[in-house]
Amino acid sequence: MADDDVAEGFGSGSEGGPGRRFEGRVALVTGASRGIGLAVARRIVAEGGRVAITGRDAGTLDDAVARLGADRALGVAGKADDAEHRAATIARTVERFGRLDHLVNNAGINPAYGPLAGLETGVARKILEVNVIAALEWTREAVDSAAPTGSPLRSIVNMASVAGTASGPNIAFYGVSKAALINLTVQLADELAPATRVNALAPAVVKTRLARALYEGREEQAAAAYPLRRLGVPDDVAGPAAFLLSDDAAWVTGQTLLVDGGASVRTAL
Template sequence: MPDIEGACGPYFRSGPRIAAAVRWHMTSRFDGRVALVTGASRGIGLAIAQRIVAEGGRVCLTGRKQDGLREAVDSLGGAPHAIGVAGKADDEAHQLSTVERVIGEYGRLDVLVNNAGINPAYGPLLDLDLGAARKTVEVNVIAALGWLRATHRAWLGAHGGAVVNVASVAGLRPATGIGLYGVSKAALIQLTAQLAVELGPSVRVNAVAPAVVKTRFATALYDGREEQVAQAYPLRRLGVPPDVASAVAFLASDDAAWITGQTLAVDGGVTLGGGV
């Protein structure tokens, strides 16, 4: 369960009635709702799933490895709180069968979080293997569109809902060494805005753009020099998965009911100046 009182300190200090109202609201924003989170066996994806379940929702997690998914689902309390479906994020058959499974299991699908992403290519753009570049775009951009299309046709188109894409600050400005990853995330940010226009008013589409978050995926960006890297951040620390999960939960909930097409930088202030 998230630290609701810590996150809403001023409200809790203002009186027991307001405190109770905020506590109830924060722990029930996803009551009766179902979310699909891709790439959720660990890291940011799992933290997002944890936050949604903690606030009353039910979640389907996807990932490539069945064992990792099973452990993640167990950590969420198992059925009916969560289910896992293994497969490759850019496999259209996997997308369609997963969405079908969610509808069959829960009878609805209100929230899609496109979190799955890869970064197999490191270095200057002109030195990259073009096969790796194509795969990066397939998973980070085209797969996100595929997941949204599948969920829209199965549920969102008729019933409405919310989509949150997990982009990166590398999609907002150039980043040394991960240029192709940044290009794919810039495309995802533009995809977010375009789909917000096309799918409104019933479906809201937003994105978050994290800076360096302490996960296995990002280890190469800070391993052995975390304090040095953190000096570029006004908040003087790197992110942790719950930082991103909180922002995603906000954008996916009715608290963001008048927000669409936006990309929220979850970055400790690093985009105000300094390096990624």
């Protein structure tokens, strides 16, 4: 699970330093005031890029911009499913940096925990609005806004979840929304080619605020399900995100990469 409402947790398992794959490039990362979104933004900046990040809490977002470097980052506070916020963010990004090359649809919510039988319909609609519809709208607006700059949007990464690939007790509708996002990735990859590549990441349990209910108080037990014997941290997702965004993945589109500590190799047939 991974989205914008996440806690700190840097500390990648990668030992190699970053290259300069985003030199001269600009990325927009939604839900990036902390956690996975911030880790992705930090990786882009470390590799020479500039970023615009969004988040719901202005204070937390300001702190994230300071950590990234005010000369390399722009923060715009707001809700991912708010049309005015989307328009303002993209406009300010292009105004500040002159271009938009990459989009990471990381913002997402899971306000419900429990069986589907008890899920309120209004909550289900809200989950779809933020996790799926907003990702589509960010994509359409980013593509439209990048075109007049003379450099079309190069790549998109949608932050899905392993919950979108199998049943997930107590987070079932979150999984439904992520399954929809995975299919949206496939559809957009076909429609936006060849100018824009679209891929997705499907993390398992990453130590974030959103996922705390899945591991807090029993982390060792939860980690035992993974062949790599630990839960993920945000930097474990940032590396694969940077790869899919970069030209290293220039012949990759419409794919969903599992980032799951090896858990999927134990799936019963």
